[in-house]
Amino acid sequence: MSVSTEQRKLAAIMFTDMVGYSALSQRDDQLALELLEEHRQLLREIFPRFNGTEVKTIGDGFLVEFNSALEAAQCAMAIQRALAKRNADAPAERQIQVRIGIHIGDVVHRGGDVYGDGVNIASRIEPLASAGGICVSMDVERQIRNALEARFEKLAPTELKNISVAMDLFRIVLPWQPATSTPARPATMSQPKNGARAVAVGLILALALGALGWWMFQQRAPKQVANPQTNAPSPSLPAATGGADQKSIAVLPFVDMSEKKDQEYFADGLSEELIGMLTTVAELRVPARTSSFYFKGKQTTIADIAKALGVAHVLEGSVRKSGNTLRITAQLIRVDNGYHVWSETYDRKLDDIFQVQDEIASAVVKALKVSLLEGEMPKATRTANQEAYALYLQGRSLHYRGTHADAQMAITFMEQALKLDPTYAPAWFGLADSLVYDYVYFGGSYQDVHARVRAAAETALRLDPKLSDAHLAMGRVLGELEWDWAAADAEFKRTLELDPNNVLALWCASGYALIGDRLDEALKLIQNAAERDAVGYGVYTGIGDVQIRRGRLAEAEAAYRKATELNATAAGTHMWLGFVLLARGESKAALAAMEQETDEGYRQYGLALAFGALGRQSDADRALAALETNYADSRAGHIASVYACRKQLDRAFAWLDRAYRQRDGWLPLIKADPCVKNLEPDPRYKALLRKLKLPE
Structure with a gap:
């Protein structure tokens, strides 16, 4: 047996x-x-x-x-x-x-x-x-x-x-990933490991690393990048104010119809190029990329999209790429009656991609009866090397995803593109953008990153002084890495001279006006950004930041609530809402908001403040201990803020010194933190403002 x-x-x-x-x-x-x-x-x-x-x-x-x-x-x-x-x-x-x-x-x-x-x-x-x-x-x-x-x-x-x-x-x-609503994709934004080192301006929807420094990172957040795999219905959409201007258009992400479905980066890149070309036309109102891409993969009708973005027309299309052969279809739709104003199919070779872009943009302008001024819709800086262009598009696509691995790969793709064409200015900008983002969120040597980013930005400017993104990159170097506020502000203003509809430049200019205590200017700039990016949650956090500084707490709360409605899982949104609720004396509601925060660092910071306001000292101490244990190297400013709230001034200033050494992104907006009011009578506070070159 x-x-x-x-x-x-x-x-x-x-x-x-x-x-x-x-x-x-x-x-x-x-x-x-x-x-x-x-x-x-x-x-x-x-x-x-x-x-x-x-x-x-x-x-x-x-x-x-x-x-x-x-x-x-x-x-x-x-x-x-x-x-x-x-x-x-x-x-x-x-x-x-x-x-x-x-x-x-x-x-x-x-x-x-x-x-x-x-x-x-x-x-x-x-x-x-x-x-x-x-x-x-x-x-x-x-x-x-x-x-x-x-x-x-x-x-x-x-x-x-x-x-x-x-x-x-x-x-x-x-810990290095945020919550996200779709499991089939990598997280759209990782927790910053070294992010508080610099006042960062991200390039697609994103995150701030210091109290009320959120505006600096907003474009990273589409990053909540929409997931093309998901069929979940979109959240309730904001209605655009007033009737849509007939000379307005949203460019939706073109659909990848290639057999292997491996050309999404190319389709997205085509859409982005068209947005960039059309935004230079003064008579035409074109929502920003973040708003147009917000609806990607969601079950939303064209009518709903147009209503949310406040546009009368939508441009949509598809791309089928096989080897060196392209088929691009595009159609311009009038939303109120569904009429196809114009449509075209282009069967071309890959080498003709730029000509196709020009033809589509020109057809849209003609169909909408828009008058072009001299110099409008100029040809963007381009490369004759199609492989370099493909690498550039892949790099930008990866950059928008927001993970550490994607940022590293984006840098690699940009470097490969520049080996093939060292004169391609947009790739130099892309390299600078991804280098800064990777450093801000995931760490590295400040000296090495600073040198590489400055070199990339300077090269982009030298190759194309009229490339608005090149001035944007230099502004980031001057502001985020060198803390030269006046020089950075000048670069962002130059960006807006070249491209008045550049939403990211509007955000940045608003943030630097906020740093300089120019509150009315800051509000006007961020409201201009909101007009161009109606469903970008980042602009609403920016509005909230400015309204807090203006003492308009009800307006700030409304703005932060709109941000959470548009992107409930983005890191920081619930913390900022809780922050303004604390300022309004609504401690229990603030705690409820803090507990919903998806980023653990922001969550512990918010809990330390909310528990303290409620008199739950042991819970507050536990949250502060977690903050010090896990985030001393990246969020020293937040720790200083908690000690300032507790009126433990020596500890607060010790952490402020540490934050200064780390180039913490919270520091430039220190005056926006109500907790810091407790530090103002101390002479060490004014000395810190002078070190930061901030108004006293």
Whole structure:
């Protein structure tokens, strides 16, 4: 009689998968094997630290068993942390991204392998994780939610193949990732590791790193980049004020119709180029890229989009690219009656892409009966090298996603483009933009970054003195990295002379007016930005910042609430709302807002203030301790703010000194923080303002 060797037990099961391994194997088999081995060695060093038992490898993935859900989750976080650190110094082609899925359930050990529902479900969960992410079942989330120092995000309902029982799934929000509404894409913005070093101006919707310094980063936030995979309905849309001007148009993201669906970057780039060309026409009102791209992938009608953006016309189209052949379709629609004012299909070679852009823009201008002034809609700086142009578009597409790995890859693509065409000024701007963003959010050597960014900005200006983005880049160098406010302000004004509709330049100019205590000017500039970017949540946070400085707290609260409505998951939105509620004396409502904050650093800062206002001192102390432990190197200004609120002046000034050494982005807007009022009688406060070259 044979003895059964089966063993049944409850266990946590982890599946991992190396993202993109199969495709890499086809392109470069040797590199794929090298990275596979490095990945295996790295993960195998981590499994035992959490009592994980490697059951087997499955291709480029692992099946690992743990005694508890907590150990499995802690191991998964350690893996992703180690890979994120490793990828920070790796070139784009050597990045290693892993997906991880975890479930806990009954398993059966037989013949050295593991079977059962616990294994089957974990294997189905893993593919739902994003690259660099962790997806867990509801059973795992229930066991670890109060034990793991992390936040969870419930995913949209999903059927698991061959699994009959409905199951909620959750994403573990890693400390360097924000919450996001769509699990299938990487997070749109990572938590800044070194972000408070500079007053950053991002280039697509984004985040501020200092109290009320939010306006500096707004364009990073589309970054909440819309997910083309999602079919979720969009949030309630703001209605544009007044009737739409007939000479107004929104350029929607062109759709990638290529067979492999691998030309999204090209389609997005075409849309962005057309927006840039049309915004130079004085008679034409064109919403900013952030507003037009806000609706990407959402179930929203053209009529709703037009109403939200306040436009009478919409330009939409598609791109089909195969080798050196292009088919681009474009159609101009009058929204009130659905009439197709103009449409055209272009079958061209890739070399003709710039001519197609010119023809589309000219057709739109003609169809809308817009009069062109001399010098309007000038030809943008272009490259004759199509490979360099493709690399540039890929770099910009990656840049807008906002993760550390994407920023690094964007830099690599820009450098490759410039090797092919060193005279391509927009690529020099793109390099400067991504370098600053990567430094601000993810760290690095200030000296190295400063030198590289200044060189890139200077080169862009030398190659094309009329390129507005080149002046924008130089303004960022002068302001964010050198704190030369007057010189930076002059560059942003020059940007607006060249491109009056440049929303980012309007944001920046508003912010620098705020720094200089020119509050009416700051409000006018940010309101101008809002007219051009109706659904960009960043402009509403900018309005809130200015209104706080003006003492108009009700208006500030309304602006911050609009920002949270437009992007509830963006880092900082709930914290700023809580901040103004505290200023209005609504401490309980402020605490509720702070608790919804998705960025852990902002959340701890907000909780320290809100708990203190409510007299919950032990809770406030706990939040402050977490802030000091985890964010001393990136948010010294926030820590100083908490001590200022507590009237512990020596500690506040000690942290202010540290913030100055770190070039904390909170410092230039120190006067906007109500807590700092407690520091004003101290002579050290005026000395700090002089060091910062700020008005006393």
